[in-house]
Amino acid sequence: MEKLVPKLAIIGVGLIGGSLGLCLKDKLGDKIFITGLCRTENSMRRAMELGAVDLATADIAQVVGDADIIFLSPPVLQIVPMVKKILPFVKSGAILTDAGSTKQFIWQELQKILPPDIFYIAGHPMTGREKSGVDAADKNLFKGKAYVIVEDTGAPTEVHEKLMNLLRLTEANFLTIDIAKHDRCASIISHVPHLTAAALVTLLNDAGDDLDSCLKLVGGGFKDTTRIASSNADMWADICMTNGDAIAAHLRDLQDILGKVIDAIDARDRQAVHDYFAKSKARRDAILEAVTFDPN
Numbered sequence: 072m073e074k075l076v077p078k079l080a081i082i083g084v085g086l087i088g089g090s091l092g093l094c095l096k097d098k099l100g101d102k103i104f105i106t107g108l109c110r111t112e113n114s115m116r117r118a119m120e121l122g123a124v125d126l127a128t129a130d131i132a133q134v135v136g137d138a139d140i141i142f143l144s145p146p147v148l149q150i151v152p153m154v155k156k157i158l159p160f161v162k163s164g165a166i167l168t169d170a171g172s173t174k175q176f177i178w179q180e181l182q183k184i185l186p187p188d189i190f191y192i193a194g195h196p197m198t199g200r201e202k203s204g205v206d207a208a209d210k211n212l213f214k215g216k217a218y219v220i221v222e223d224t225g226a227p228t229e230v231h232e233k234l235m236n237l238l239r240l241t242e243a244n245f246l247t248i249d250i251a252k253h254d255r256c257a258s259i260i261s262h263v264p265h266l267t268a269a270a271l272v273t274l275l276n277d278a279g280d281d282l283d284s285c286l287k288l289v290g291g292g293f294k295d296t297t298r299i300a301s302s303n304a305d306m307w308a309d310i311c312m313t314n315g316d317a318i319a320a321h322l323r324d325l326q327d328i329l330g331k332v333i334d335a336i337d338a339r340d341r342q343a344v345h346d347y348f349a350k351s352k353a354r355r356d357a358i359l360e361a362v363t364f365d366p367n
Contacts, residue, residue, distance in 0.1 A: 080138035081107045082153055084118040087170045088144035089208030092123035097210045098240045106134045118205045132160040143169040147309040151180040163188040166234050170196055172257060174221055174250045176313035190230045193221035203303045218243035221250045258317035262310055268300040
């Protein structure tokens with residue numbers, strides 16, 4: 072059997088990049104050769120020890136040279152600068168794809184610098200954990216999870232299919248969506264929830280004289296609600312900087328919703344508060360029936 076991809080380069084062999092490497096090596100073994108670039112020597116060593124890549128090195132030319140597909144998985148604001156660094160070593164016909172949680176910012180910038188013989192297909196695997204780094208990587212991380220592929224970045228059909236032949240091995244649930252809608256939806260279902268979880272932790276931390284007592288009472292509800300607040304701060308700061316318009320707008324919408332609840336509570340309007348909970352419960356229950364969620 073021929074190699075599906077003679078060489079895959081992963082830039083940022085952390086949770087996402089490392090999980091992709093582990094998955095593909097598990098499925099293809101020696102039929103694929105994977106190189107990796109990490110931020111630290113220790114990360115490179117661990118990436119090779121865990122089997123996420125065949126070779127990890129700080130030599131950019133060695134990582135991306137001859138690569139058919141380059142998977143970009145650094146924090147969002149580092150993706151475009153990284154592409155600028157690797158471009159002199161990227162061969163004609165290579166495919167760039169990414170795992171960035173925001174898409175419009177990256178595409179707007181890449182359009183300015185990519186030559187016509189190097190293709191970009193925007194991607195966003197909607198998966199993750201509160202832990203980061205290659206030690207948190209899992210070969211099954213993508214399995215059954217939504218994986219967005221944005222098709223309106225100009226890549227020909229045959230290039231798109233070449234990438235998908237590889238990515239389908241992750242067993243993710245692939246869907247396509249236009250780039251602006253992706254960022255708006257990601258804001259609602261991912262970005263604002265992370266900010267809200269962080270706000271709840273901040274609320275606890277600002278409890279003043281009640282803090283010690285509150286900490287003694289912390290249970291599963293608080294831990295479940297705020298779990299994602301343990302995510303990587305650099306990654307989430309970048310997301311807020313690159314999807315700011317949508318995030319700020321949705322935070323204002325959330326502020327309005329909470330404002331109405333505050334008014335109802337101040338007025339001791341039990342019916343309004345009851346309706347608030349009842350409607351949200353009904354809607355969430357309907358969503359759970361319509362969508363399959365992975366508990367992890």
